[in-house]
Amino acid sequence: MIxxxxxxxxxxxxxxxxxxxxxxxxxxSYFLDQDLDGFAxxxxxxxxxxxxxAMKQFDYLHEVDGKISMGAIEAPExxxxxxxxxxxxxxxxxxxxxxxxxxxxxEALLEGDFATQAFFQWFVQEQxxxxxxxxxxxxxxxxxxxxxxSIYLLNEELGKRQPAPEA
Ligand code: FEO
Numbered sequence: 001m002i003x004x005x006x007x008x009x010x011x012x013x014x015x016x017x018x019x020x021x022x023x024x025x026x027x028x029s030y031f032l033d034q035d036l037d038g039f040a041x042x043x044x045x046x047x048x049x050x051x052x053x054a055m056k057q058f059d060y061l062h063e064v065d066g067k068i069s070m071g072a073i074e075a076p077e078x079x080x081x082x083x084x085x086x087x088x089x090x091x092x093x094x095x096x097x098x099x100x101x102x103x104x105x106x107e108a109l110l111e112g113d114f115a116t117q118a119f120f121q122w123f124v125q126e127q128x129x130x131x132x133x134x135x136x137x138x139x140x141x142x143x144x145x146x147x148x149x150s151i152y153l154l155n156e157e158l159g160k161r162q163p164a165p166e167a
Contacts, residue, residue: 006116007066009104010057015056015071016100021047023076023093027086030079038159039083042137046090049164053123060119083151084141091134098127 001050002010031040058068080086101123107145108116137158 001115002061002064002116003111004109006104006108006113007061009107010061010066010116011068013100013104014054014057014061014068015073015083017050017057018073019076020065020093020097021050021054022073023092024050025079027080027090030086031083035082036155038155038157039086042158042161043090045161045163052164052166053126056122064115068091085140087134087138091131091138094127094130094134098131101127136156 024043026042028040028047028136031037031043050141061068077089080089101120105124108114108120137154140154141151144154
């Protein structure tokens with residue numbers, strides 16, 4: 001059994017993951033429009049991962065006798081001012097998600113809800129990896145600047161991203 005407070009927090013987190021999937025599909029679409037298929041592929045897989053995160057939380061909440069209540073998902077921005085700004089927005093978004101997951105961990109700790117802590121430990125590590133991956137791409141984009149060859153190579157590199165094993 002899970003407390004109403006933790007159940008509500010996980011329900012909110014589930015909606016944040018769905019919003020993340022929407023945001024990354026918007027970025028995928030933005031890059032497809034510019035024929036930057038590698039960047040688009042990266043965000044397509046990122047959106048798939050966010051759906052996986054959402055569904056993990058959906059299943060967990062039912063397992064512990066909580067309930068998902070479906071609500072509206074805010075529409076993301078659909079236009080971005082360039083490659084670097086899109087990745088900077090993705091990193092800023094991931095930092096918000098990290099704070100939200102840390103808050104769930106903190107509340108679960110206060111309540112002695114060890115099952116929720118154990119479940120969200122995977123997400124804590126996932127956030128470390130997601131922030132690190134975005135920061136690394138941002139660093140490469142800054143190095144590339146306006147150099148078209150470097151952007152082309154980065155587009156090729158991101159086009160080779162493989163789906164997460166769980167996806
Ligand atoms: Fe599900 Fe990118 O956090």
